[in-house]
Amino acid sequence: xxxxxxxxxxxxxxxxxxxxxxxxxxxxxxxxxxxxxxxxxxxxxxxxxxxxxxxxxxxxxxxxxxxxxxxxxxxxxxxxxxxxxxxxxxxxxxxxxxxxxxxxxxxxxxxxxxxxxxxxxxxxxxxxxx
Amino acid sequence: xxxxxxxxxxxxxxxxxxxxxxxxxxxxxxxxxxxxxxxxxxxxxxxxxxxxxxxxxxxxxxxxxxxxxxxxxxxxxxxxxxxxxxxxxxxxxxxxxxxxxxxxxxxxxxxxxxxxxxxxxxxxxxxxxxxxxxxxxxxxxxxxxxxxxxxxxxxxxxxxxxxxxxxxxxxxxxxxxxxxxxxxxxxxxxxxxxxxxxxxxxxxxxxxxxxxxxxxxxxxxxxxxxxxxxxxxxxxxxxxxxxxxxxxxxxxxxxxxxxxxxxxxxxxxxxxxxxxxxxxxxxxxxxxxxxxxxxxxxxxxxxxxxxxxxxxxxxxxxxxxxxxxxxxxxxxxxxxxxxxxxxxxxxxxxxxxxxxxxxxxxxxxxxxxxxxxxxxxxxxxxxxxxxxxxxxxxxxxxxxxxxxxxxxxxxxxxxxxxxxxxxxxxxxxxxxxxxxxxxxxxxxxxxxxxxxxxxx
Ligand code: SF4
Numbered sequence: 261x262x263x264x265x266x267x268x269x270x271x272x273x274x275x276x277x278x279x280x281x282x283x284x285x286x287x288x289x290x291x292x293x294x295x296x297x298x299x300x301x302x303x304x305x306x307x308x309x310x311x312x313x314x315x316x317x318x319x320x321x322x323x324x325x326x327x328x329x330x331x332x333x334x335x336x337x338x339x340x341x342x343x344x345x346x347x348x349x350x351x352x353x354x355x356x357x358x359x360x361x362x363x364x365x366x367x368x369x370x371x372x373x374x375x376x377x378x379x380x381x382x383x384x385x386x387x388x389x390x
Numbered sequence: 391x392x393x394x395x396x397x398x399x400x401x402x403x404x405x406x407x408x409x410x411x412x413x414x415x416x417x418x419x420x421x422x423x424x425x426x427x428x429x430x431x432x433x434x435x436x437x438x439x440x441x442x443x444x445x446x447x448x449x450x451x452x453x454x455x456x457x458x459x460x461x462x463x464x465x466x467x468x469x470x471x472x473x474x475x476x477x478x479x480x481x482x483x484x485x486x487x488x489x490x491x492x493x494x495x496x497x498x499x500x501x502x503x504x505x506x507x508x509x510x511x512x513x514x515x516x517x518x519x520x521x522x523x524x525x526x527x528x529x530x531x532x533x534x535x536x537x538x539x540x541x542x543x544x545x546x547x548x549x550x551x552x553x554x555x556x557x558x559x560x561x562x563x564x565x566x567x568x569x570x571x572x573x574x575x576x577x578x579x580x581x582x583x584x585x586x587x588x589x590x591x592x593x594x595x596x597x598x599x600x601x602x603x604x605x606x607x608x609x610x611x612x613x614x615x616x617x618x619x620x621x622x623x624x625x626x627x628x629x630x631x632x633x634x635x636x637x638x639x640x641x642x643x644x645x646x647x648x649x650x651x652x653x654x655x656x657x658x659x660x661x662x663x664x665x666x667x668x669x670x671x672x673x674x675x676x677x678x679x680x681x682x683x684x685x686x687x688x689x690x691x692x693x694x695x696x697x698x699x700x701x702x703x704x705x706x707x708x709x710x711x712x713x714x715x716x717x718x719x720x721x722x723x724x725x726x727x728x729x730x731x732x733x734x735x736x737x738x739x740x741x742x743x744x745x746x747x748x749x750x751x752x753x754x755x756x757x758x759x760x761x762x763x764x765x766x767x768x769x770x771x772x773x774x775x776x777x778x779x780x781x782x783x784x785x786x787x788x789x790x791x792x793x794x795x796x797x798x799x800x801x802x803x804x805x806x807x808x809x810x811x812x813x814x815x816x817x818x819x820x821x822x823x824x825x826x827x828x829x830x831x832x833x834x835x836x837x838x839x840x841x842x843x844x845x846x
Contacts, residue, residue: 266603268587270657271691273440273554276413280444283749283774320753333588338603340587343750345775351752353734356664358523359515359711359727361752364660365604 262371263305265297265339267315267350268364275342292344295324297370298334302326305370310378314371315339320349325376339368402427409808411438412490412693412790413445415800416556416563421446425810432791432810439557446810449791452773456815458783466784466816466824473741473767473782474828478836480739480765482715483508486728487745488702489695490771491818492795492807496694496701498822499743504714505826505833509737512698513745514710515727517656518688520665522699522709523723524672527665531675533651533685534801535562540569541683544647546582548671549606550655550689553590559689564653565594571648580643584609585657599640602631607663609637610670616641617677650675650684659688690800693790697798732758739765744786744818748775769821784821787813795819 278288295315297307307313311326324346334340341347350368351361406423423446424434435446457469464472477483485503488496489512503510514522538545545564552559560566565576572578583595586603601609609630612622622641626634644650652675658667671686678684690696699709706712708721711728724730728747731737732755740747740759748756758764760779768780771788787793792813796804 268603270587271551271555273557273590276441276555277444280413280441280448282448282772283746284778335586335600335603338586345749348750348756349753353729353732353752353754355724355727355729355733357724358664359511359519359723359729360660360664361516361729361755362660362662363516363752364657365662 262369263301264367265301265370266337267339267341267347267366267368269341269343269347270364272342275344288344292342293322293324293346294327294341295370296327296329296334296340298329298336298338299331300336301339302328305372307370307372308375310376312373312376314373315346315350315368316371317350317366317368319352322346322349323373339370404811406808406810409435409810410790410797410805411435411442411445412797412807413441414556414693415690415696416558417693417797417799417805418442418558418562419805420562423810427811430811441557446791449788451813451815452785454773454785456785460781466821469782469784470821470824470828473784473825474832476739476765476767476782477502477506477508477741477829478832480506480508480737482731482736483739483741484728484731484737485510485741485743486747487513487743488698489513489692490744490789491694492789492793492797493694493697493701493804494795495743495789495818495822496698497705498819498826500702500705500712502741502822502826502829503712505829505838507715507717507838508739509711509713509715509726509728509731510702510706511712511726511728512702512710513692513695514699515723516729516750517691517695518659518668519710519723519727520659521654521668521672521688523665524669528669528673529676530672531679531685532687532802534803535564535799536803537649537685538651539563539567539572541571541649542569542651543572543578544580544582544643544650546584546644546650546652547591547689548584548652548654549657549659549661550653551585551587551589551591551657552653552655552689553593555655555691556689559653560594564651580647582640582643597640597643599632599636602629604662605630606658606661606667607670610667610674612637613641613644614670614674614677617645617674617680644678644684645681647682647684650678650682652684652686653689654686655689656691687801694797696800696802697796697804700798700802729755732756732764735763737764739767741767741769742776742780743769743822744771746770746774746776748779769818771815785815786818786821787815789818793817793819
């Protein structure tokens, strides 16, 4: 199962709390490796909450865990991920003369890898830091 | 003060009234902290939000070296000598970060880069940098949050999610507080949220407008045109995803309020259009002053990112992305901003202060900053991917918890910090003052022409 979505990375309260506990700690890693997908897209791509998927674009790739949202929470065709090392792995360095990388609205490929465990376990980021 | 705990142990407790939380740009300065002075931990943070509580309660004095070079413990002076040498020997040194430290420490940074002919940039370049550019283009119809609390009857959040990023913004400043001319709190205000996602913030909205992603500029320009008497187009829904009647109603509300305010976030500045989006929004707020009083303000993220912009602006004339290689400050986003200097593999030394580009930057920039082509120096309060990847890593104490000083709230209001307890780690101010002195010495020895310039 493979498809394309548009990624909207952003902040979340859980990410902020995880950040205070430590960026190298489990909670932060878990939060920043969670991809929120709309109800409709999940059905289309055959994805369920806790599935592990590979998301990639021309810059890089990373593995994340899916969380399916209730209807209406996200526009169809879009996915959300809290800022962190996995989302950075997909950002292009091109800033179009502004200093600001285009970090919202990039097209990503989403590919199912395996079923995951629906509990609060950390998903070790496959993306190497550095 | 000594108090007895539940199991009758005597705890050496200290209460800090009106402490300031520096986790986000709200800089709430009404927090009451309870500190266990024996264990050196904060046990309660009354009135802080979930983020503020996690900021205060997770703060521990870590058992680790103050300074490391390539992972090995060294003295602070050795680390500073090495950092100064790297910066002076580099062809294109950069300094980045500063949004999570006090203004007094921030003001040491421009002189350091001036002496070594480098480039100084703040985290603004990757959050509200486009807004900084737009301020220069169209001006800023500004205010303080006190004014908003007392006067605003139309409050709009555009491309931001304060319920998760600035949780007390609603209750302290903009939505529910009872103000002088808004005595009934939320009942006296119309709250409008414009976003592409139905976030937690949408829950407080009287009107939630789910915009088509990437169509902010189009909607803003329609509203600007409406200010000049142009009708909202019939194909409005195709353009931005909102019905014509909805946009017309929105415009009437904006025009007819007594005091309107738009807070905007990175949903606007990071999307296609970037500084054109921020510029359009501020120009719209200015246009609305033909009918009523209207202001706009970026909702800033880090505790003192606003201070970083202010300090770098009063020292160099520009807020971020400033280069000193010709002996005078030059501003050029896209050329002197950190993502660009790293992604283009130009920087060969990077001094990172209270920031974590290795976790947050685009991959090409991370690849360069962590490569052997760029010597990385980190000054931070916590272990981060950046501090771990750094050649020279200095651990400092945390502003607002261990050290005092000045921060600027998101509305440019300066606030003094009340620290809770001491830390064995040096402050950013101490480390940067020493580094500034060392770089200046080396710069004079090397006969750099600008090494004697005076900074305030
Ligand atoms: S709103 Fe921001 S400054 Fe205020 S307590 Fe929460 S995190 Fe701290």
